[in-house]
Amino acid sequence: MQEFKNWKPPVLPKEIEQADVPGSKVVITEYHIDRAGRIFPDLLEEIEKVKSKNGNGKVVVSVSGCSGVGKSGIAAVLSYYLNDIGIGSYILGGDNYPRRIPEYNDAERLHIFREGGLKGLVKDGEYNKERFQTVHKLQEEGNDADPENIKKYPWYKSYINGGRNALKEYLGTGNELAFKEVEDVVDQFKSGAEKIWLKRMGRSNTQIWYDDVDFKDVGVLLIEWTHGNSDCFNGVDIPILIHNTPAETLKYRLLRNRDCGIDSPFTTMVLDIEQESLINQAHKAKIIITPSGDRLSYEEYCKYIGM
Incomplete structure (x- = not known):
């Protein structure tokens, strides 16, 4: 894309297209x-590297990161820039693809943590009625x-570890998210489908x-999703x-104030697990x-986070 070598960002209008997640x-x-x-x-x-290999001009980009890192806004601006230079772009919001609506998914997460915590106590021989009353x-x-x-x-460590391990088996997995449906959309897009449900x-x-x-004039499908690199x-x-660090993410979520219990210990645990997953997939x-705002290679990133 030699013609865009000296690209300068245009001034954004007041309203630009954002991801297709309601609300x-x-x-x-x-x-x-x-x-x-x-x-x-x-x-x-x-994009130029991908287009030179696939031949059909269809490219899938994901913008991932912890919840509240600013993915939605960054993806929206990237999409605007692409459309501005004549590369049709559409933003698919991954938050359309949980298996449950947010309220039910939050409840399922908490249920899994609590059941896993109790199982952890039983497994470690730490469970009794008195301790259950404390947990309850x-x-x-x-x-x-x-x-x-x-x-x-001190026995509570078994509850925390059991709950956290159970939660890790759920968060960001096919149990929580409809990955196959997203992959089907990607496949249709790459096959040249002009319309996709x-x-x-x-x-x-x-x-x-x-x-x-x-999707007739769309060359780049931009997936905005925490799990876009899953x-x-x-x-x-x-x-x-x-x-972003979980602490920085939490600060942003507090400013956004979209959900209840944003700064709870449970939310902090969820963000920590999300971060672990993102780091594991960063390669x-x-x-x-x-x-x-600096760009790092994977090797530089590992040093940056102390791996």
Whole structure:
């Protein structure tokens, strides 16, 4: 793409197209614009590499990172830049593809953690009725995922470890997410389908439907999703990882204030597990961006996070 070698970011209009997840619209900030501007020239180079190999001009890009890292805004700006230079782009929001609506999925996560915690106590020979009453009280207070409880109750480590291990078997896996459906969309896109039925999922059980989307002039399918670089589905040509620490992510989520219990010990545990998964998959990323906006190779990234 020699013609875009001297590309300069255009001024954005007040409203730009965002991911197709109902109710997930974000305010585009200077942070999103800056990160997208840093990524875009490298993305164009990667797109050219893919197009030279596949021959059909269809490229799948994912923007992944911890919940609240700014994926939605960055993906929206990248998509705008692509469309602005004549490369048709569509943003698919991965948050349309959980197996349960957010309320039910949050409940399932908590159930899995708590059941796993109790099983951990039983497995380690630490369970009795008195200890269950302690756990039950902490559950009712919404504080049972706090590892600080171990200081007062050393046996509580079995509950925390059992719950965390059970949660790791659920989060970001096919048990939680409909990866096959996303992969089917990718396959249709790459095969040149002009129209594809795409799922929409809002925040209630009456907000699930499908739209027939026109892909005739779309050259880049941009998947905006925490799990966009997952091993659970295939077809992504250019994975982009936006790195952030769980603490920084939590700060952003608090500002966004979309969900209850954002700063709870349980949410902190979920973010930690998400981060572990993202780090384990980072070797596949073509572009890795740090919180300061620097691009790192995978080797540099490993040093950056102390691996």
